Amino acid sequence: MRYAMAVDTRKCVGCSDCVVACQTENNVPIGYCRDWVVEVMDGTYPQLEIEIRSERCNHCENAPCVRCCPTGASHFAAGGIVLVKPVECIGCGACIASCPYDARYPHPKGYVDKCTFCFHRIKNGLKPACAAVCPTKCIYFGDLDDPNSEVSAVLKMRKSKTLIPEAGTMPQLYFLI
Amino acid sequence: MREEIIVSGRMNPMVDPHLQIWHWQIPLYLFLGGLAAGILFFAALYYINGKEKDYRAAVRLAPFLTPLLLVLGLLALFIDLRHKAFFWQLYTNIKLQSPMSWGAWTLLVITPVSFVWCALHMKELFPKWDWKYDWLKTLEAFFNRYKNILAWVMLIYSVILGIYTGILLSAFNARPLWNTSILGPLFLASGLSAGAATIMIISRSKEERRLFAIIDLIIIGIELFLIVHMFMGFLASTQVQIEAARLFLGGPYTMSFWIFVVTIGMILPALLEILELRKYHVPAVVTAVLVLFGSLMLRFIIVYAGQASRWLY
Ligand code: SF4
Ligand code: SF4
Numbered sequence: 076m077r078y079a080m081a082v083d084t085r086k087c088v089g090c091s092d093c094v095v096a097c098q099t100e101n102n103v104p105i106g107y108c109r110d111w112v113v114e115v116m117d118g119t120y121p122q123l124e125i126e127i128r129s130e131r132c133n134h135c136e137n138a139p140c141v142r143c144c145p146t147g148a149s150h151f152a153a154g155g156i157v158l159v160k161p162v163e164c165i166g167c168g169a170c171i172a173s174c175p176y177d178a179r180y181p182h183p184k185g186y187v188d189k190c191t192f193c194f195h196r197i198k199n200g201l202k203p204a205c206a207a208v209c210p211t212k213c214i215y216f217g218d219l220d221d222p223n224s225e226v227s228a229v230l231k232m233r234k235s236k237t238l239i240p241e242a243g244t245m246p247q248l249y250f251l252i
Numbered sequence: 253m254r255e256e257i258i259v260s261g262r263m264n265p266m267v268d269p270h271l272q273i274w275h276w277q278i279p280l281y282l283f284l285g286g287l288a289a290g291i292l293f294f295a296a297l298y299y300i301n302g303k304e305k306d307y308r309a310a311v312r313l314a315p316f317l318t319p320l321l322l323v324l325g326l327l328a329l330f331i332d333l334r335h336k337a338f339f340w341q342l343y344t345n346i347k348l349q350s351p352m353s354w355g356a357w358t359l360l361v362i363t364p365v366s367f368v369w370c371a372l373h374m375k376e377l378f379p380k381w382d383w384k385y386d387w388l389k390t391l392e393a394f395f396n397r398y399k400n401i402l403a404w405v406m407l408i409y410s411v412i413l414g415i416y417t418g419i420l421l422s423a424f425n426a427r428p429l430w431n432t433s434i435l436g437p438l439f440l441a442s443g444l445s446a447g448a449a450t451i452m453i454i455s456r457s458k459e460e461r462r463l464f465a466i467i468d469l470i471i472i473g474i475e476l477f478l479i480v481h482m483f484m485g486f487l488a489s490t491q492v493q494i495e496a497a498r499l500f501l502g503g504p505y506t507m508s509f510w511i512f513v514v515t516i517g518m519i520l521p522a523l524l525e526i527l528e529l530r531k532y533h534v535p536a537v538v539t540a541v542l543v544l545f546g547s548l549m550l551r552f553i554i555v556y557a558g559q560a561s562r563w564l565y
Contacts, residue, residue: 139424139425139426142349142350142423143349143350143351143352143423143424144347144350144352145342145345145347145350145352145353145356146338146341146342146344146345146347146353147345147347148341161335162338163338163341163345164335164338164341165333165334165335165336165338165339165341165342166333166334166335166336166338167332167333167334167352168273168274168332168334169350169352169424171273172273172274172424172426172427172559173423173424173425173426174426175425175426175562175563177562181273181334184335185334185335185336185337185338186334186335186338187334238565239563239565241490242425242426242563243425
């Protein structure tokens with residue numbers, strides 16, 4: 076099993092519903108977020124190209140945050156999902172410094188927090204909150220090992236990219252371009 | 253032209269814009285650890301070489317500082333932890349890939365060793381020292397018998413500790429400035445140099461001061477070589493590392509790095525040491541304080557600048 080997510084940069088309108096849905100679903104403290112929306116503008120007027128991306132933890136296959144964690148609080152769970160166990164986390168910040176995507180934040184309670192791919196929801200067969208709520212349905216989620224999952228299907232059909240693959244992290248968050 | 257705007261959701265006051273997660277505690281911890289490593293290294297080295305009597309400050313006196321340095325360093329690290337009640341998790345796990353875990357275990361070995369080393373030299377500070385209880389005396393006799401082994405443990409672990417202070421940072425490939433293996437040897441050299449400087453302050457023997465002035469001079473030469481090497485490596489590397497080097501070559505950290513670390517912390521004390529060796533009188537304290545200052549600034553500037561360096565996407 077290999078969970079992955081694909082975000083369609085051509086359909087995303089940058090409404091930030093995914094951000095609010097995540098904050099609500101996961102009780103994210105005010106002022107913090109586990110996912111966020113980035114708008115990239117390329118070119119010079121009038122030749123402009125815009126890309127809108129809903130970003131979050133990439134659940135990297137070669138995750139530097141898991142490698143650097145001194146206690147094992149950051150670990151791989153089923154399907155390659157990277158999770159943090161609050162009761163093992165000492166809040167040293169090594170994982171925050173080691174994530175090239177700045178996907179983690181220190182929770183005011185002391186431990187480090189980040190996107191879990193809504194582990195508690197997918198266990199019960201639901202989609203992650205961001206994917207469930209997206210009004211343009213541009214977030215695809217599923218198992219890459221299953222050729223019939225929606226994420227496998229869309230990645231087969233469409234051209235995609237990952238963010239800074241040259242950092243060697245093998246990200247599992249794909250962007251359809 | 254490429255412009256990236258964060259539309260929404262990215263309002264992490266603690267995280268953006270640079271993801272500054274480590275503040276003064278970590279560089280201070282690295283400095284104190286490096287300094288303690290330097291002092292213990294020379295103590296063990298000259299004890300093993302049988303120079304205990306000639307270099308009294310190095311082998312017997314300076315190590316009295318190290319328990320204090322190590323405990324203060326650990327305290328700084330502890331203050332940095334955000335989930336303090338769970339700090340013991342460090343010692344229920346061994347994670348070979350995590351330098352932080354390595355460091356925690358190294359400190360668990362070298363801190364008690366430094367305490368024992370001091371206990372063995374109590375009579376040096378207080379000639380009338382008496383351990384009062386018999387079991388303490390037995391313990392002292394026991395460690396005295398195996399002092400040579402203790403010295404070897406101290407030698408090896410002080411090198412590991414010194415290198416660790418740099419490896420801790422270089423393991424983070426997310427911060428291109430830190431992601432160079434030169435940081436290990438550079439921080440080790442900086443710690444040894446700080447250790448030599450401390451011995452120069454404490455020593456009352458002309459000969460010993462002269463020896464450590466020469467040692468320090470050599471180490472400063474190595475440090476300068478490593479720094480030049482580091483920048484050559486960066487400039488010949490990928491765009492992100494070129495950007496990282498630019499932080500020091502015209503960027504916001506240029507002045508502080510080249511003035512405080514390189515000029516005041518390395519070149520100036522090296523010149524003073526050369527004068528001293530040419531028989532001009534230069535107070536050792538002045539040279540040593542400059543070296544210590546440079547070593548401290550090196551950690552601060554690298555830790556802060558590293559967090560400003562990142563991958564672009
Ligand atoms: S995106 Fe960052 S936090 Fe998520 S797995 Fe990769 S390195 Fe770890
Ligand atoms: S802050 Fe927590 S999860 Fe992150 S590296 Fe430290 S112990 Fe591991």
